[in-house]
Amino acid sequence: MTKPKWLLLGGETLLGKEIRELVEEGKLPVTLSLASAHPDDIVLAPGEEDLLVMQPLDKNTIEDADVVLLAGTMEAHKRALALAHALPQRPAIVDAVCDFEDLPESVLRAPILEKEPVVAQEYSIHGLAHPAAIALARLMSLLHTQRPLRSSVVTILEPASERGKEGVDELHQQTLTLFNFQQMPRKLFDAQVSFNLLPRLGAEAQVSLEVAEHRIERHLASLLGPLAVPLPSMRVVQAPVFHGYCLNIWLEFESRPSVDEISGWLKDAGLDVRGADLEPGSNMGVAGQSGITVSDIVEDRGNARGIWLWLALDNMRTRAETALLTAGLLSRKEAR
Incomplete structure (x- = not known):
C-alpha cells in the first residue's frame, strides 16, 4: 500500500518542529516532505540539531502531495493556496495556524471533539481550532x-x-x-x-x-x-x-x-x-x-x-496533534 504524501510548510518553525517530531515518534505511515517559501531552489534551513532539506514551493511540489499542512508564514501559505487552486486535482489543505478562517471555504476542525464525520465541500480548507x-x-x-x-x-x-x-x-x-x-x-x-x-x-x-x-x-x-x-x-x-x-x-x-x-x-x-x-x-x-x-x-x-x-x-503539542489527526482523517477519506 502506498503511503500518503504529506507536505509541511514551515518545518523550521516551532509548530513545524512539533509536527515533525510527532510523525517520527509515532512512526506514522506517511511520507512527510518539507517545503520552503522559495519557488526556485532546494533550501537547507537550520534546525536545532541539523539542517532541514526543504523542497522549493512550486506547482510540482504541491501537485505531488495528498495533504498540505500550513505551519509557516502567511506569505508561504498564500503562495501554496494559489498553486493548489490552479491544479485540476487539489491536495487537502490543513491550515494549522488558521490564517484563512475568514474564507468561505474554511471549515473549523477539532477531531478530538468530532463525534460525527465533518461534512465539508471537496476543496475546503481545514482550519484548526485554537488550542485553548x-x-x-x-x-x-x-x-x-x-x-x-x-x-x-x-x-x-x-x-x-x-x-x-x-x-x-x-x-x-x-x-x-x-x-x-x-x-x-x-x-x-x-x-x-x-x-x-x-x-x-x-x-x-x-x-x-x-x-x-x-x-x-x-x-x-x-x-x-x-x-x-x-x-x-x-x-x-x-x-x-x-x-x-x-x-x-x-x-x-x-x-x-x-x-x-x-x-x-x-x-x-x-x-x-x-x-x-x-x-x-x-x-x-x-x-x-x-x-x-x-x-x-x-x-x-x-x-x-x-x-x-x-x-x-x-x-504546540495540542496544535500539532490536531493537525496530524485532521490530516489523517483527510488521507483516509482520499484513500476511499
Whole structure:
C-alpha cells in the first residue's frame, strides 16, 4: 500500500518542529516532505540539531502531495493556496495556524471533539481550532453532560510561543537585557513581557491579545454552540512564560456537584486530574505532554453553585496533534 504524501510548510518553525517530531515518534505511515517559501531552489534551513532539506514551493511540489499542512508564514501559505487552486486535482489543505478562517471555504476542525464525520465541500480548507478553545470545549462539554452549567468565567494566560520563535526569542532577550541593565527589545510586543503580566500589549505591537480573545471566542462558539453549552466570559493575559497555556476557570452549575464527582467524571474521560497530594498543573509540567491537566478543583466559598479549577496544556503539542489527526482523517477519506 502506498503511503500518503504529506507536505509541511514551515518545518523550521516551532509548530513545524512539533509536527515533525510527532510523525517520527509515532512512526506514522506517511511520507512527510518539507517545503520552503522559495519557488526556485532546494533550501537547507537550520534546525536545532541539523539542517532541514526543504523542497522549493512550486506547482510540482504541491501537485505531488495528498495533504498540505500550513505551519509557516502567511506569505508561504498564500503562495501554496494559489498553486493548489490552479491544479485540476487539489491536495487537502490543513491550515494549522488558521490564517484563512475568514474564507468561505474554511471549515473549523477539532477531531478530538468530532463525534460525527465533518461534512465539508471537496476543496475546503481545514482550519484548526485554537488550542485553548479545544481544551475549554472538551472540559465544559464533559461537565455540562453530567451536570448543566449556567455560566463561566475564564482567564487565559498566554505564552510567548503563541507568537512563534520570534515571541520566544524576544522574551528571552528581554530577560537577558534586564539582568544586564540594558535596553530591552520590544519589536514584537512593544512592552515588557519578561517578569510581567499584561492585559494588553503596546500600541506598536505586531500582535494583539484582543485578536487572540476574539479567535478563541469564535472557535468556542462553533464547538459548544451545537451542544447548547453556555459560552464563558473570558480575558486573555500575556504571561512571562515561553510555552504552555494555563487557564483559571470559574464554573457555575445549576446544582453544584462535589469536587470528587467532578474529578471522577474528568478522570473517566481520560483527563489528567491532580489531587492535593500531587503537584498542580503548570505550563512547565505539561511541556511535551498530550491532553489536558486539571488541578486545584475547589468549591467557591462565595457562591453555592460555583467551582474553581486550574487547567494546563501544551499549546504546540495540542496544535500539532490536531493537525496530524485532521490530516489523517483527510488521507483516509482520499484513500476511499
